[in-house]
Structures are given as C-alpha cells and as structure tokens.
Amino acid sequence: MLGDWRHSGSRRGGADLAAAIELHVLDGRLPVGTRLPAERELADALGVSRTLVGAALDRLREGGLVASRQGAGSWITFPRGGSGLQVHAGERLDLIDLAHASPSAVPALLPALDSARGLFTAELLDHGYGVRGLAVLRERVAARYTARGLPTEPGQVLITNGAQHAFALVLRTLAGPGDRVLVEQPCYPNTPEAIRAAHTLPVPVAVDPRDGWDVPGIEAALRQAAPRLAYFCVDFQNPTGHLLDAEDRERLGAALARARTPAVVDETMAELDLRDDASPVPPLAAFAGEWAITVGSASKSFWGGLRLGWIRAQEDVLDRLVAARWSLDLGSPVLEQLVLAELLADPDPVLRGRRAEVRERRDAVVAALGEHCPEWRFRVPEGGLSLWCGLPEPMSTRLSVAAANHGVQVAQGSRFGVHGGLERWLRLPFSLPPERLTEAVRRLGVAAASVVSTAPVLESPAGAVT
C-alpha cells in the first residue's frame, strides 16, 4: 500500500513514512481501528531500520492518528484536530476540499422544495414504495432525453439513488464473479471500486490526457478481453473532462454491437457543457442502441444531496434491473423525487446558471495555475468539473500529503488509476467558488515547491499536454 513513500533525496525518513501513512488514513484506505504490523515486521517489509519506523509511529501517535498499548500493538485512531483545521508553521488554516468534484446546490433547489411540498400531501395517501420511481419524474427524465436527441419513453427509465447506485445495480444484474469489465483509465475512482466489490475484474483501456479515447484500442480490447460489460464516461469525463465526438460515438456504438457487449454510459457530467458555441453531441445511446445502458445523475447538475439518479435502458433490461432491486433497497425517497421532478419541469434556465457558475470557476483555476504552478501542464476541458494536471515529476502522492499540511485536501493521481500509478498526475476539481480555488492553487504551489525533488528532472511528464 505504501508504494513510493520516500521523498527522493529526503533525510526525513521517519517524517516521510508518517506522512505516507497519514495520507492513507485521510484517504479512508486505512480505516480507524486498522491494526498496524509490529515495528519489526514493518521495518523488514519496507527495508528500513526499526528506529525509523519507531520515529514514524511516534509522530503519528503525537498527531493522534495512531494509538499503541504494550502487548496489544498499534492501530489507527481518530485524528485529533478533525475539525477541518490544519496547522502549518503556527498558522491555523481552514481546510479547502479539492477531494470532491461536486458543487453546492443550485439556487433553484429551495423554490423546488417549496413546490414539492405542496405535491407531497397527495403522495402521503399512497404506501410510498415505488421501485421504478415516481411516474412524474420518469416522464420528465424521458422528456429530457428526447430533447437531447434520444427519443425515450418513461417505461425505459428507472429512478435510482444516484449514478453510483445505478452502476452497482447494473453490475450485480448483468455481470457475475470473475467476469471482466472494461473500464477507462484514468477513471472516476468509485467505478473500479464497484467492479471489484462485485467480484468482477476491471480491464483498463487508456484515455489519453490530450487526445481522449483510443477507439481502435477499445475495439481491440473488446475482441481480446471479451468483457461481460464495459463502462464509459464519454460526456466530460471525470477526471480528464474529455468529450467523445459524434464520429467516434458512431464507431464505438458499432464496436459494442459487433462484440455484443453492453456498456454502461455514465452521463453524470453530461449537462455541464462549458463550450460557448455548444452544438450538443447526441447521447452515446443514440449510436449504440440496445447496447447502451445509460446512467444519469442529479448530483452535479442540481445537488449531490438529493441522492438521485436514473438508468435509461431497453425495457427488457430494465425489467431485469427492477427484479434485482427488490433484494436491495425497494426504491428512492419520495420528497426528493418530487423536488427533482420540479427542477426538471423547466431545467434549461437552471442549467444555464449552473454552467455559467462552473465556467467562471474553471477559468479561475486556469488563471491561478498560470500564476502559481506555471510548470504544470493541462488541457482546458470543454466541460465537467475537473482539470487533469501533468506534474513536473512523479510526485502526486507526496504533493497531496504536503497539501494536507497546507490546508488543502486533494486526491493524488493514483486514485484514478485502476491499479494505481499515475504519479505524474493530479485531478483539480473546480467546484468551489473562484476565490477558494485561487487560494487552494496558491497553497498547492507552495506545497509543490516543498516536495519537488532537488535533483535535475531529465524527462518531461509522460503524455504532457498543453
């Protein structure tokens, strides 16, 4: 788990090891209560002295991240100062959260809640269990697809508790233990997590930071790996922001049909098109037909706290998903569905406001990077909620540890790799207000300067982009 924890050229062995363990705790990969190996065992595994391990554990104990008892060993505890305040050089900093690419709620949400309340009374007379979701919401989701160029009937829509729930439901219904699932890399981290949790095997296909999807490569992977299922996020991909054009959609749709491989098309970011002259690209399902199982979400367009999403699929596939849902959760909350139905009654003005807000935030990050991190390379994304930054050297993990000490929580590149790696990359979400983003990037610049290697860097970042 610790991988390349030692900062090259650093003499701070104990501090570096403590920082690497701390990152795993902050990241949730070492949950509270996890028992650590004995000092001798850890020293042997890492090829370092027991003194160094002892120094690292002392630091972690001082910070309240580790507790030890004679004879019982050491384990992870709750960090002291979990109040969101970080201390750096005596200065107390408020923590800026760049670990989530999720904006706060749209202003239209409260008025939608007020209208929904009026409709709620009638719902109270019913039993409240609706495994497919409220009819009014399914109609409005279907109407939105039809407006986007994909004629859809309400009977093709299943309301879920978010896109992640939708993906997990598709996985458990259409794939079984040992099946291969094709997945993009870099990728939204919870996708490979869900694939592994379903005891299926992720097979990564690369998304190039500059050029996006390699469709001939995907065609070859479909032939060679014969996956049971594929996953693509072709509308402003998380983390790269790429959009697959219509020509490549047609080719990808044909490849899925030829291989008879169903694909989950994750449209979580689809409404966050930040192009000025946007000529919308039709949904992938318009090209892939029955082979596309489209997953959508209210989380980025309106608010993550609604915890609502949906699946659009052929009716026979939907019936199988509904049957599988009976053993899982029996439906989604009614009041939230009414709120979302209100928002979708006339979504265009709300979405226009959301896009303007996100565009301003993206531009603020781009400007701040130019000022504070001029060596970082990136492509300005046409949509979505994040920049995928090429760093001057493989330092993403070290940088995110140092960033936490400067009051910025950010996910290192390896989180977006199916099997780790991606140390030269960092995802920068732009879902906070501009001034917070500018301050976060300023702090990241300072953190980066503290961890960048002093040795000359001979290579440029792999796949560096402009």
Ligand SMILES: Cc1ncc(COP(=O)(O)O)c(C=O)c1O
């Ligand atoms: C690509 C992608 N898919 C799915 C999700 C999860 O969405 P939801 O909140 O609807 O479960 C996210 C959230 O960040 C995402 O970025």
